[in-house]
Amino acid sequence: YQDEVKAEEYLDELEFLAYTAGGEVLKRFVQKMEKPNPKTFIGTGKLQDVKNFVEENDVGVVIFDDELSPAQQKNIQKELDCKVLDRTNLILDIFAQRAQTSNASTQVELAQYQYLLPRLAGMWTHLERQRGGIGMRGPGETEIETDRRIVRDRIALLKDKLKKIDRQMGVQRGNRGALVRVALVGYTNVGKSTLMNVISKSDVFAENKLFATLDTTVRKVVIGNLPFLLTDTVGFIRKLPTQLVESFKSTLDEVREADLLLHVVDISHPSFEHHIDSVDKILEEIGSADKPTIMVFNKIDAYEAEEIEEDDLMTEKTKAHYTLEEWKQTWMAKLNGDAIFISALNKENFSEFRKLVYEKVKEIHTTRFPYNS
Ligand code: GDP
Known part of the structure; x- marks a missing residue:
């Protein structure tokens, strides 16, 4: 079952x-x-x-x-x-459909070719086996060899181009100075863009589709006189092709170089626990598992709790209306790092959320500038 x-x-x-x-x-x-x-x-x-x-x-x-x-x-x-x-x-x-900047489309194109290359090789082995694999130099093989060379050349070219973009983006990141950097991470469609919009009062594209965000957006945000940089990142997904993890390097660098992660979770999704695991796994892969993190449980307005009816043994799902204090008693609050429960859509518990972010950013800021504060 x-x-x-x-x-x-x-x-x-x-x-x-x-x-x-x-x-x-x-x-x-x-x-x-x-x-x-x-x-x-x-x-x-x-x-x-x-x-x-x-x-x-x-x-x-x-x-x-x-x-x-x-x-x-x-x-x-x-x-x-x-x-x-x-x-x-x-x-x-x-990803190819949604890539909007040259950076994003270059990264996707590289991932596509990297996906293709072993497949060309695979096709070749396949043919070789069919023909007995001894000393044949048929037209098919030459064709595939040529294809492979073209693909390899293209990959080298794209890697070069990405290196240049990476360097540029590295310089841009460097130019942002010593401001504390906060990155939104999370499974795709959990509400990262929505949250970005509410926090920074900006207008980032949000829609109910997977991967609405391909390029990172960086916004300067001020909470209680404390400025910091907030980055939106690409949504993670289960079985994200490894080619993509690799080629989205400059996007993931935003995460790698962040001082604080806001790990956003769609609590109304039936498999949100798997989503948390997938995101943690990717964070581990890019060496960012140990960063200070706030778990942001979003969409509490749509959360349905399972309740066992008294008169029969059926479980039924009903809308849960928990107070923040009640949320804080749940197992989710006891996961790694600090936890907050919000609805980005209705701005529920938003002042508490802002306060928590403020405190964490302040902490990092104070260790960085011990004499200024
Ligand atoms: P992203 O892929 O993580 O950036 O997610 P988006 O911000 O694009 O949001 C995905 C969908 O979830 C959109 O349809 C949003 O309107 C919806 N959404 C975001 N926050 C909430 C929330 O707090 N409650 C509910 N019910 N829906 C939300």
């Missing part, structure tokens, strides 16, 4: 990703297997089901939640006779 719930949650997210990329999901298929079929990922019977559905409904794209091997992708595509994507493809596609 647990596995089924998990599968549904994963597919909810995949559906949301597909919607973000501009697609409409007609049907979901789930299959429980010991291990994936090496040729077609799913079993032959299931593949036939999918094929029938694709034909009957004139489906354009079939998306898999897991990463497919190049051979699997090819085999499935041949069988279904339509476009086949995996989760990484989809995420890269969304």
Whole structure:
């Protein structure tokens, strides 16, 4: 049962990703297997089901939640006779659509090529095996070798370009002086941009889609005469392609160089605990796990608590109206770092939130300028 719930949650997210990329999901298929079929990922019977559905409904794209091997992708595509994507493809596609600055599009393009390169290699091994792999120099191989060289050249070029951008951004960061730096981190769609808007009274693009924020925005914020810099970062997501983590270096540098992290959590989401884990994992990967952190539990207006009805054993979800004191008694308040419970939308508990941020920034500021304060 647990596995089924998990599968549904994963597919909810995949559906949301597909919607973000501009697609409409007609049907979901789930299959429980010991291990994936090496040729077609799913079993032959299931593949036939999918094929029938694709034909009957004139489906354009079939998306898999897991990463497919190049051979699997090819085999499935041949069988279904339509476009086949995996989760990484989809995420890269969304990033490509939403990249607005040359920095962002360069980072996405690099990630796309890095995703492609081993796949070209994979296709090559595949061919080699088919032909017996002994001393053949067929046209196919030359073609792939040429492709690989083109891709490698392009990767080198993009890396060069990014290095220049990185240096520029490093200089820009350096120019910001000694102000305390605060970075918003969190899973995608938790309300980071909304929070940024409310804190800095600015107008950052917020919408109910995944990855609305691709480029970092930096704002100078003043709370009680204390100025600091607030950065919005790209939303993290489960199974974020490693190519992306790497190529979004300059974006993640904002996190790396921050003095304080505001880890925003969408508490109304059924899998928010998994989201926290995913974000922590990425923070660890970029060496930022030990930074001072405030856990910001957002969307308390939409939080539904599970309650066991007295007359039957069914659990029911009802809107919870906790006071801040009650929130502070929950297990969430006892996670790493300080915790605050807010609604960025309704500005609930906002003065307490501001106060907490102020205190933390002040602490950092005081250690940095012990004689000024
Ligand atoms: P980001 O991807 O983390 O930057 O998230 P956004 O700021 O773009 O917000 C994602 C969605 O959540 C938007 O539809 C917001 O209106 C909504 N949202 C943000 N904060 C709250 C909140 O406190 N309560 C509710 N109910 N929705 C919120």
